[in-house]
Each structure stands twice: as structure tokens, then as C-alpha cells.
Amino acid sequence: MAPQSQEPTPHERVRDIIAGVPAGRVATYGDVAAIAGLRSPRQVGWILREDGSDLPWHRILRADGTAAPQLRTEQLQLLRTEGVLAQGQKVSLRRYRWDPDG
DNA sequence: GGTGTGACGTCGA
DNA sequence: TTCGACGCCACAC
Numbered sequence: 001m002a003p004q005s006q007e008p009t010p011h012e013r014v015r016d017i018i019a020g021v022p023a024g025r026v027a028t029y030g031d032v033a034a035i036a037g038l039r040s041p042r043q044v045g046w047i048l049r050e051d052g053s054d055l056p057w058h059r060i061l062r063a064d065g066t067a068a069p070q071l072r073t074e075q076l077q078l079l080r081t082e083g084v085l086a087q088g089q090k091v092s093l094r095r096y097r098w099d100p101d102g
Numbered sequence: 103g104g105t106g107t108g109a110c111g112t113c114g115a
Numbered sequence: 116t117t118c119g120a121c122g123c124c125a126c127a128c
Contacts, residue, residue: 028110028111029109029110029111030110030111033110033111038124039123039124040110040111040122040123040124040125041110041111041123041124042108042109042110042111042123042124042125043110043123043124043125044109044110045108045109045110046108046109046124046125046126047109047125048109049108049109050126052109057109060109061109062109062110062111063110063111063112064111067109068108068109068110070109071109075109
């Protein structure tokens with residue numbers, strides 16, 4: 001048996017994880033998916049698209065530091081206000097990547 | 103019920 | 116380094 005009522009759904013975990021990313025830091029879809037227990041990072045994108053309006057979605061980037069074309073402009077603009085500067089259309093994950101362990 | 107789509111990741115050339 | 120193709124899972128129609 002699996003008493004799901006004792007555990008948050010992956011959907012809620014994703015929201016909680018993203019909400020826990022501090023300003024000035026960024027995370028990747030793959031990281032969020034792994035922490036949330038999801039098997040596919042696409043689910044993170046899907047959740048954000050449907051229910052991410054009240055989350056710091058701009059702190060979530062692809063594995064290479066880029067964002068989706070239709071969001072890239074606003075994404076980088078919001079990050080810039082938090083002190084995250086991008087080189088062209090790519091953010092230096094090595095510099096801004098959020099480490100949940102530290 | 104099956105099909106198409108998507109805010110992704112990884113591998114090979 | 117860049118590009119294309121495939122895999123992956125949940126949701127809308």
C-alpha cells in the first residue's frame with residue numbers, strides 16, 4: 001500500500017523546491033526533477049507552465065544555462081534584478097547554481 | 103482509449 | 116562547440 005496522504009505529490013514537491021531557491025541563485029530542471037523524485041525533467045516544465053505563476057520560475061534554467069526562447073528575455077531580466085548576470089543568452093551555472101546541500 | 107505536444111536531458115556526429 | 120535525433124512522462128483533446 002502507498003498512503004499518499006502522508007507524502008506530498010511530486011507536483012507539490014516541485015513547487016516547494018523551486019520556492020526554496022534563494023534569490024541570486026539558479027537551479028536546473030533536471031535538479032528539481034531529481035530532488036522531487038520525478039523521472040522526467042519535462043514534468044517540471046509542465047508544472048511550472050500550469051502552476052508556476054506564483055513561484056520564482058525564472059530561477060529554473062536548462063542544464064546548459066539557457067532558457068526557452070519565449071521566456072529567455074523575461075527570464076534573464078528577472079535574474080538580472082537578483083544579481084544573476086548572463087553571458088549573452090547563457091547563465092554561468094558554475095557561478096550561480098544553487099546547491100541545496102550548502 | 104489513442105495521439106499530439108511540451109518552460110528538458112543525454113548521446114553521437 | 117554546435118546541431119539533430121531520441122527518450123521520457125503528464126496533460127489536453
